[in-house]
Amino acid sequence: MTDPHSPVEAGRKTLAHRLTIGLLWTVLTPLLILPIVAIFVFAGRGGWDSFVKTILLPDAQFALRLSLWLALWTSLANAIVGTFAAYVLSKHRFVGRGPLSVLVNLPVAIPTVVMGTSLILLWGPIGLLGRYLVPLGFRPIFEPLGVFLAHVLVTFPYMLGAVKPVLDELEITYEEAAYTMGASRFRTFVYVILPSLKGGLFSGTLLTFAHSLGEFGATAMVSGNLRLKTQTAPLFIFARFEAGQIEIANAVAAVLAVLSFTIFLCLLRFTARPAREGPA
């Protein structure tokens, strides 16, 4: 009955099996694994002391802090706006719902540089809104606020993508059960819907945080790459690299890599857990 050609049956010990696995390692090592290794190798070249000294440089410190703060605020902003959008898109039927659902997901598909450009064309001095707002003193472009707006825009779909499926799965009867028991819409949201969203919100926030931390294209356009003002960690790395200060660039890159790796591990652990906390 067993098929000798089946990869499961015959594959365990044969040469072909070993060759396949070997080939996978051979392909993936230079493509994925070595690049990550390289960062740490270069970052650690000058020894621990020089690494610490490098990341304590004022503008490196500033870039890292700015990136972390931005990531934090972006995640918070998107947790609120994204959940609201997901709730409305999932539970309400209205004219334009279809097109809107597509629109809010567009930032994933459009290159981030283009998104950055679009922000300049909206908020910049000659932009659609900017031409009226800039004279009034509201000028987000080349300011941390602009970078924040760019990050919210670019990472919005990640939050939506994490929360909306959970809401779609959450049958309307849970809300209705709360209503019949006398709970207002607000209470129902806080006590019934929000707790069910915990998982989605958590992974959405982490995803947003990670993406914001590494955001480059839109940031480069909107920030103007101003040292000690709008220069985020990725911009800092790029600038130092271009200036030939490879070790400084690498040290910050290593920090970013470790941060991202930690977030990734958190996500992995969270999603790998049996979905006991989920809605139903």
Added chain:
Amino acid sequence: MSIVLDHVTKRFGAHFALDEVSLEVPDGELFVLLGGSGSGKSTALRVIAGLTRPDEGRVLLQGERVDLLPPQKRGVGFVFQNYSLFQHMTVGQNIEFGMRIHKVPTAERTRRRDDLLSLIGLEGMADSLPTRLSGGQQQRVAVARALAYQPSVLLMDEPFGALDVRIRSQLRKSLKEIQRKLKVTTILVTHDQEEAFELADRIGILDRGHLVELGPPSVLYRRPKTEQVARFLGDANLLMGEIRDGKLKIGEAILSVPPDAPQAAGALEVKVLIRPEDLEVRPRGSSADGKGLGLGRILETLQAGPVLRMRVGIPSLRGTPIISPEPVFGQDEPTLMAHALPETGEQPVLVPGAPVQLAVRNFHVIPHEGVSLLVCIDGSELSKQVLEFGARLASQMHGRIEVMGVAEKPSEEGHAREGLSAVAGAYAKDFPNLKTRFRLGTAADRILEELEGGGQGLVVLGYRGRTSPSTMGSTTERLLARSRVPLLIISEPRRTTKRILICMGSGVAGRSEVIFAGRLAGRADAEATLLHVIAGPSADHPGAVQDAQTLEHLRQVTTDRLARGILTLKLMGVRSEMKVRYGDPAAEILDEASSGDYDLIALGAPGRMSAKDDPRRTLIEKVLDQAHRPVLVVPVPRQEI
């Protein structure tokens, strides 16, 4: 009264989920709404809870009008089919949720929670998460949660739907106990008859948004007011009988009439319901408890659990229309269903082929309303004639008509409604129960919607001929393709319906059209001719294309089939003769129709004749266009073709 629905209507688009439903449920009653999917039963429950807003009508809870209040203000407990327990809360927190909202003090809350937990047999489970419980346990927690804040009424939407059969019956018992103990007025919605019978103080049967009948389970089962309910609940033998001078005549048997049966001067045609368990089947010569119905023969037996199901042939009922069970084509004797306890003796006597005598232990008489014709009108001259013809046919068949006015544009609504009320006035004398309704949209869609779920036996509509050579009228075409109910298509009405030409199709087809047209002929007291056309050369030159032997064989087979058809018609009390013709089917049918001066042509049509060149469709088109008389098209189920 705890719960009152007063002419509640709810529409979803053009679909009526609830159509003027009125209902009163007294305090402490366990009321079950029974209906199939799409009957509107869940909508009714949601309207009471405030989760769906009705378009018209009022809802009262404890005498107070609530239909404008949000669900939060109505004080109802609702149990959903999926339980909808909050997964992030413990069982205890779930039960306490409503009480927290209603600001019940903590001590009181804990006490009531524990009381409820012990009531549902889950003591000490307050700290478990719902996901750790079995489906049955979750369902009980859902009931406890809905009862915790002491709502005035409890509403349950298919509460046992997601559970397996054994747990279901166990839970039904405990639900009934809890309901008795707390005396909370309850409406439970289900599609499960057994559940309804086991639980209900009263049952309401909902069908396509109409509350058809309501009453205690035994009354609905034993003494239903309508044929629809008689056939919907359990198995039914339903046959036509005649009441004269206080006696009921079924075939050759004479039974004395129960006091609640309808009475009239002279003869009164009625339907007689005999439940299979009330039909006593005994070996000939032995004594029976019931009143004799006649001698018969067991055709088939089936041991179904604790019941022995039988099909019994009773030749003496020949000529008595049997509405249920439906006759099988070619079946040569009238057949009824009987249930008995399985035999325990060594030598079973109730076996297929055994000669038996039949007696009736109990029966119920239902007034005969006749078949219902749905007539679709659009205000044109033709549709007036169509309505006249439909009304004539209906009264000839002792049936009813329902008139549906359709307008495509909202602006035409007023005009159409006026037309309908004029119709209702004009026909009020002949049809006191005439139903009229107005629908917005395309005629074919609205007719099909109206037919969903049954109720009407026949659709009558006008036909203006083809608009272009390759298409029939679009309404006719769409209905032909999709209707499961026969269509009576009228291009030129006839004064009476006395002679019916039934064209039997080729292949195995031919049962549905014969049975339906036969029933129509029987009710209209018309005579029928069964025609079959053998496609090919004319009879004068049989050897021209086909050899004589093949033709002879074909003739034999056809005659045989026609003879079986004649037998079926005879069983329905219809006089009929058979004819075989040779040649082009359409031409021969048209020729026979005009030379025999028939009033109606009946044809079978396979469902879904999508292909433009389907020969059957071409034939129907030709007959429709050239027959100049009403054509009855009977949909034939696939398996018969």
